[in-house]
Amino acid sequence: ILYQLKFYIFRSDESANLTQGFMYFNVNQTIQEVENVDLSEFMRRISGSEIVFLFSLFGFVWLLRKHKSMIMALPILVLGFLALKGGLRFTIYSVPVMALGFGFLLSEFKAILVKKYSQLTSNVCIVFATILTLAPVFIHIYNYKAPTVFSQNEASLLNQLKNIANREDYVVTWWDYGYPVRYYSDVKTLVDGGKHLGKDNFFPSFALSKDEQAAANMARLSVEYTEKSFYAPQNDILKTDILQAMMKDYNQSNVDLFLASLSKPDFKIDTPKTRDIYLYMPARMSLIFSTVASFCFINLDTGVLDKPFTFSTAYPLDVKNGEIYLSNGVVLSDDFRSFKIGDNVVSVNSIVEINSIKQGEYKITPIDDKAQFYIFYLKDSAIPYAQFILMDKTMFNSAYVQMFFLGNYDKNLFDLVINSRDAKVFKLKI
16 A cells, blocks of 8 residues: 555655665656546546536535445545546546435435426436536547557457467567457566566566667566566565666676676577567557657666657648648658757758568668658558657667568577568567
8 A cells, every 4th residue: 555655646666665776767657547637637537527526526425414324435535536646547436436426416406306396397307417417428438439459450460479479488568568468479478557667667668679689688688587586585686676686697786887788799698598588569669669768768876867869750730831740849841851849950860761561661861871860751650640750869779660660680689470560579589
């Protein structure tokens, strides 16, 4: 309970306290449903509208006065009210309690009407009032069309992986896809919807956001050390921080030097290989890849993201005066040689036209080799609203960009086992 209060109310990632060392990126900065909400949104999410919320609250207080047993519902109501600090995911707890209050208010209102009017008139008034007050709820339900986590094609791809991998094998991917990957492919994952603290997310973030060599080494190390941690004594460093356990075994005291060494081809993994590992790279991850990368570009000593990078997906909104206005606020020149952010004009290193993600067909047009930014133009995109991607050199060299979008991967490190425009799966060879 204390941990949950720290995480949701005080916004602290307990992993920093647990490890007594590294300060990982706080995952609650990236989850939309734990963001603070204003009072108006809070009331609408519970009762549909501000007016109905106030009526419901009044009704519940009235119900509490008449039926003392309803005091048992107060903890649930208070838990829902924590949404004002802890985020939208708490509002659901207050919904049934407030609904009881609203229902009780309507029943008392009907009892008053029956004394003055006929039963039919009273019923009509109650039905009309109910429909009127619940109309905002029906409108919200109709307009709220949340997409599925995976498309049918993606689920089919993961079913294929089930026939390739063993159930003791691991798939390294982002935590959003952890549960579905385990469900469809019957494999293990490093992170999922229930395990995604900063210290957990660091490893898949590193494997997806760094270069291929570093990705391969980290994927192997993180999986093998995670498995070892299950059987380690409770006071072992493997139980608190796997990264520190790696550094201890490899006689490294500086985390930056240790992580940098993973990019070297001569890095030797002493840990025995116990299972196969796969990297799952979906196209849809491009929409959140800047968040994914944040977890491994943080300064582990200070907890500050002091290594800035750029990865931003966009789609065109308008074209006028020789400029393309993108949805991310960037204004791109129609010759793709530069772009504007506010009043700043920035040169482009290269334009990368992706003709086929599955076939790895693309064309790179160099523009300014001293510039830091690349523009990807996706002619073959499986994701709506992602026709352009603006990225810097760091992201351009990441395993995700090179392996998924461009089809560039080291055959000594990986095998491509599943290939489509929706997702690619690579098998680690080391």
